[in-house]
Amino acid sequence: MNDQDSELTASAPELTALDLENLWHPLVQHRDLAGAPPRCIDRAEGSYLYDAAGNRWLDAVAGIWCVNVGHGRSELADVAREQMSRLAFAPLTMSHEPAIRLATKLVDLLGYPSKVYISNSGSEANEAAFKIVRQYHAQAGRDGSGLGRYKIIARYRGYHGNTLGALSATGQAERRMGYEPLVPGFVFTSAPDPYREETDCAKALEQTILREGAETVAAFIMEPIIAGGGILIPPDDYLPRVREICDRYGVLLILDEVVTGFGRTGKMFGHQHWEVEPDIITFAKGIASGYMPLAATVVRNEIFDAFSGPADGMNHFRHINTYAGHPVATAVALRNIEIVEREGLVDRSAKMGEFVLRALAPLKAHPNVGDIRGRGLLVGVELVEDRASREPLSADKAARVVAHCAEQGVIIGCTTNTTPGMSNVVILAPPLTISEEEARTMVAALDAALYKELPANDSGPSRE
Ligand SMILES: Cc1ncc(COP(=O)(O)O)c(C=O)c1O
16 A cells, blocks of 8 residues: 555544544434444445445435546446546636537437537536526527526426535525525426326416416426426326427426436436427436536527627626636547447346335335325335325434334335425435346335334234
8 A cells, every 4th residue: 555545545543533523424413423423335336336445335316416437437437537537627618528528428318419518517507507598588588588588497205416506496495495495486386296186287387477478488497307395297288388388488498317317217307208308408417427427507509699799799708717628528428328329238227226116016915105206316215104095204203214224234215304294205316237136126125114113013914
């Protein structure tokens, strides 16, 4: 071991002490970490994470639903090393081949003429989208009215990121509290939740547009399937009707495919389940499988054209991120997409998703399981206190189920701090490369956790 290595190979207790002293972790109450410090992951391979002592966990959430091609791909490490040696950095005020090729690949995959603005995270990709739609309407306006349209309609329970603009479009009260007031001009409407409500949400969108005054509404943003908000899959007519309504009122449709892109739901892109094309689409996560931070905002040429104007004018997009279009990140993303295609991971996600849903089906017998739903390898199990009333399971009981899975060596997700009272949807979104045996292990862990932590009573079959 040389001196450089030694910093990375401190003993586990030493690392934990340094962690608790210096590192601020997301989404957790630090007061609780002393008794239960975060798992310190040392390496990963395929579907598994390992700590330095060799303990391993099945990563049933693919990082944060991003490691689509699985962990430990040396091919991607090689691409990164080669690109870093050749050209580690050049901003996109100039140009370079990896960014050009990635943009070309995205446009080819989407199949309609577009321009690709590259950034570093899902939040940034959405921020860019919001600025683009406002500037677009200020400069061109589809209806020819020019100025006036600035409102962005988003949905309750949707998530679009953590920066102030993206958070302003996030319809999850617990992510917003304490940071409000947020950016003006964001308005909310309901998202379909077929398990709990029969609301006609497309109609609700139309009403919202009309009540706000269509001539003030710039865009509507939605996730094709709400991910972190609880795996909410809309009825089949929802997205086609949304497209129609947006067209009718001159409202641009932004699809946030940060989670649903690149095979996660069993299609290359989530919107392809409904054959509806957006005006703007945002990507992150699976675009580079988490091997590098990278995101993209893809904008139809009709919208891009409104940014044309004299060189000394103000019509161009006045926006920059230093690392946007980073050569290493774009080179890695390009190869990552190649792997998704070469290994047929989109089809695999569809097939394994069906396999997982079939394997989960017997859990419907458990009285605290209200609903099981999924598309591809984006699967949710909604837990309830009581099936008849559908009252959401309490957050601490759901957390016990998650913890029990981790004790069995399987890391699953759960809605956390989203809509008040709704920390009850367990999420399974493993790498798209997961094997049948690993999928069985994942389901068996959830099954055991449910029966152990929420023992079935007289109203259901008991394992005890
Ligand atoms: C649908 C969706 N959009 C946007 C984001 C924000 O992405 P990031 O965390 O990369 O900023 C997320 C993150 O989970 C997301 O799930």
